[in-house]
Amino acid sequence: MSAKRRFWKSVSVIEQQAEHGLGTVYMPALDGRPIRLPKGSTLAVAQRPLAEAIAAEWGRIEEGTFQPESLPLTRITGTMIERIRPDMSVPRSALLSFGLDDALCYDGGTGGESLQRLMAWLAERQIRPVVTTGLMPVTQAPDYVNALELWLAERNEAELAALGVIVQAGGSVLVGLALLEGGLTLEQAVSIITADERKQEAVWGGDKELTATIHTRQNDLQDAVTFLALSQQ
Template identity: 55%
Template sequence: MSSRKRFWKSVTLGEQDGLFRPELDGRPIRLPKGAVLALSSRPLAQAIVAEWSRIPENEAFTPEQLPLTRIAGTMIERIRPDLTEAREALLRHGLDDGLCYRKEQPDLTVERIFEWLAKEGIQPSVTDGLMPVTQSGDYITGLERLLTRQNEAELAALGVLTQTFGSLLLALALVSDVIEQEEAVSVANADERKQLLVWGRDDELFRVMTAREQDSSEAMTFLEFSREI
């Protein structure tokens, strides 16, 4: 990913029309499509100010060093214009969800997730084989209903978490406080742990597992700040 050098001297927090704007040398941050980075949550805006402030002077940086900014930009420019489209995109992941493919008996965390889903009227079809499962109409309706309850910040976090975990159901359980982040990462990393037991140390597997932990941590940090006013 291309890098740029820090070009600003100061990072401050401005406010306009009830929204909080991280500003570089008194100017608002513009997102890739031209929208201003402005947020309803002061704590989230302050965290983004801190994120930009941590970039050392005259040193190169990449968007990977600005995860809260990146997720906020996705929320503002891609999700906010059409929440329905964002929900439909997530739903498509849920139709072939990684959590529905069981290679062995599920652990206690997965059992808790399925118990919670059942209370929400969502009962996924599961398989221990390789062929894709076909979900029922009731499953789809229940998942649509659950996604409708997610606001734009939750949808932004879910977008990151679903890609990271390979499972919308696992991501929804985390965002809904059914499980903790460590539990979600443990479930998502189960296959890699098994491979490590069989084949021994593998740097690429460690990289994948570490990336999952970092990506999910960034998404949940964004969500936690966004829920504060």
């Protein structure tokens, strides 16, 4: 994405009654004006802590240019408002497709103890994906498909937004499922989705690109976890 330039002097949070008397919403504001998202929606949330955290990341932007990647909570919230909220069946369907061809279904033996823990945790919940050591696509059993479909159907818009970030970072709905449900810690989830890169580093030594990939994935998962925690307060 192209760089943006800071144009605002002050950042605040506006409290306002939602339409149709549906509670209170909180809007991060730049120089007293609410933030507009790419499709024209106002960036407004029902949780003051989330609004304050979004405002804080705009407040941390220094004078001059900045990259949109500097505003992760804004990006995730905007996705929730403009891409998920209008029709939640669309992200659920997309996430189900990822889950049927989950990255963890192609186990190259690099996941280690954290991956074993995850698979045992999933099995306890009757979620048993077909796993292969080969390269050919796997076909999942109906029971797995139904369990994953049911779980996704119960996720709210904030959880779907967080899952979208996690899946893009690591290619795994199953890691996201466990992270949301307490089956994995953040550190364990990062260990699983960066296993290949860490194995390459161990074999070939330090590499700036591999290190950057690991850090990016770790930051993405942290952003998703932070967003979800704030959206639940």
